[in-house]
Amino acid sequence: MSYKLSQLAPLPELKHVHIGKTIGHGGFGVVKSAVFEKNGVSKVIAVKFVHLDMARQQNITTDMLAREAFIQRECRHPNVIQLIDFGADINWVWFAMELGSNGELFDKIEPDLGVDEDVAQFYFKQLINAVSFIHSKGVAHRDIKPENLVIDKNGNLKLTDFGLASVFKKKNGSKRMxxxxxxSPPYLAPEVVSQKYDPEPSDVWSCCIVLFVLLTGQIAWEMPHEEDTDFRYYMERKGEVLISPWNKIPLGALSLLRKVLVLEPLDRLRIEEIKQHPWVAKKNKFADQNDMCKDPMRLTTSLLVNLYINLSDAEFNKISQMSTQISKPAAGTQPPKYVMDDTQPAEIYKENFRPIGGFSASQEVYTEHSKRRKLKEDLDDDALIFATISKDPASLQFLNSGSLVNREQLINAKMSNLRIEQQRCPALFAESLTRFFSTVALDQLLITILEALSKLGLCGYLGENDSELYVENLRRNDLLSGVITIPINGRDSSKAPIVGNIKVSRMADNLDVRKVDFLKIKADPLEWRRVFKRVTILCRDVVYVEK
Known part of the structure; x- marks a missing residue:
């Protein structure tokens, strides 16, 4: 069930802050990009708005939110998202914080493939540094998972969301359980479900599950419990597992995982021991002497090279013929409550629209940061469409160069232009990469999307059998606002919910080109990317691909 933002109390006006577009949704609020301006200096930030009534319905109190802000403010570290300010009115609590300009780390992880070993080691070491620091402050995070790891503009990892954090150690050194x-079940340690547990080794366990996912693109198990067959198999063999995906993990990393992922918390490596482990301590080509990224462009290229959406006949037939692993929700099942932003953001990125590359100011690309503008017709439509789409980092997923090496070279060649675009529109890169572009007629696009969702058991709209009437209603929304929203509601292979929206929006008024965004509300990030890939492959006839 969604609550439209326009139907809730107005968002508070924040001093020196100009609110932009929504970059994240949650169970009781939204996260928006914004510009903070003071004394002639401006900075792009993120602002999380929490609706108090909706939070209370989920047993989240104002005191709990205030404690979250206090804890995060005390945890200032290069690999922790910095809290800038915090406040509340009678309807909303807001957190102004540093923007993870390159979005969630796990939005860049290819399911069933993962990332290169050097990339995994670089980000794992930064995660360990962040957790080591907050533990030194007496704080345990208790919710280390993919959604809470973002990347800044320089390619560095930032730990975020301290909503479940706990102060477990006083300044005098005394600890409490x-x-x-x-x-999140796949990432929590086994002892967390017991009556009392030490949060330090449980955080360390979660860090190593994150490492496993980085290296394999899969979760190790759905829950660390003996009823879970994968977990039981691992424990019965004391970590000596030689089947996939464990056999894909480099030996050094595997040695580390086996020394941390043990049942008894006291038997796990402590953080200082992890830092000294040979696999963690070895030199990394992306890191400087302080373990921060020394070559953001090279790291970003390595991170993106595996994110390829193959629209070949073989992949299309594979998705079309596979018995779907995604099941429809049981009859009567209601999707979780969440806030859906149906408002139009203010124009805040004026610097985004300076003339570049011979384009005049009237040739500005339509984004949701701006009012609609006409693109001048100095170039033909094909050239304008290419110029529009190529500025979006999501377009890199569709570059087909014949081989991994050539694809890496192609991405690297395009990165310099994208870095310029990132300076002009930071929030664009903070968004998920789960989107494609289309130049076909609107009816054809909508029908193709709906057919793909139906095949995958993901139709979230009412009247599923009357698609023509549904398409007609969607077309009216396009005429009114230029934005169409199609709900997704289903289950993944482990029966966990997959809930989100597909948002279809026009990129420019005088061009037949639309952006198709997949916005996650509730789903495992790897499963959400699988959904995006499968739907996109089934929609390949309407997907724009650079020629």
Missing amino acids: CTTACG
Whole structure:
């Protein structure tokens, strides 16, 4: 069930802050990009708005939100998202914080493939540095998972979302055990479901599950419990697992995982021991002497090279013929409550629209940061469409160069132009890469999307059998606002919910080109990317691909 933002109390006006577009949705609020301006200096930030009534419905109190802000403010570290300010009115609580300009780390992870070993080691070491620091402050995060790891403009990892964090150690060194079971099941440690647990080794366990996913593109198990067959198999063999995907993990990393992923918390490597482990301590080609990224462009290229969407006949037939692993929700099942932003953001990125590359100011690309502008017709439509789409980093997923090496070279060649675009529109890169572009007629695009969702058991709209009437209603929305929203509601292979929206929006008024965004509400990030890839492959006839 969604609550439209326009139907809730107005967002508070923040001093020196100009609110932009929504870059994230949650169960009781939204995250928006914004520009903070003071004394002639401006900075792009993120602002998380929490609707108090909706938070209370999920047993989140104002005191709990204030504690989250206090904890995050005390945890200032290069690999932790910095809290800039915090406040509230009678309807909303807001957190102004540093923007993860390159979005979620796991938005860049290819399912069933993962990332290169050097990339995994670089980000794991930064994660360990962040967790080591907050532990030194007496704080345990207790919710280390993919959604809470973002990347800044320089390619560095940032730990975020301290909503479940707990102060477990006082300044005098005395510690207390935690009693609240919290976290995401695939990432939490086995002891967390017990009555009392030490949050330090449980955080370390979660870090190593993140490492496993980085290296394999898969979760190790759905839950660390003996009823889970994968977990039981691992424990019965004391980590000596030689089947896929464990056999894909480099030996050094595998040695580390086996020394941390053990049942008894006291038997796990401590953080200082992890830092000294040979695989962690070895020199990394992306890191400087402080473990920060020394070559953002090279790192970004390595991160993106595996994110390829293959629209070949073989892949299309594979998705078309496979018995779907995604099941429809049980009859009567209601999707979780969330806030859907149906408002139009203000124009805040005026610097985005300076003339470049021979384009005049009237040739500005339509984005949701701006009012609609006409693109001048100095170039033919094909050239304008290419110029529009090529500025979006999501277009890199469709570059087909015949081989991994050639694809890396092609991405690297395009990165310099994209870095310029990132300076003009930071929030664009903070968005998920789960989107494609289309130049076909609107009816054809909508029908193709709906057919793909139906095949995958993901139709989230009412009246599924009357698609013509549904398309007609969607077309009216396009005429009114230029934005169409199609709900997604289903289950993944582990029966966990997959809930989100597909948003179809016009990129320019005088061009037949639309952006098709897949916006996750509730789903494992790897499963959400699988959904995006499968739908996109089934929609290949309407997907724009650079010639």
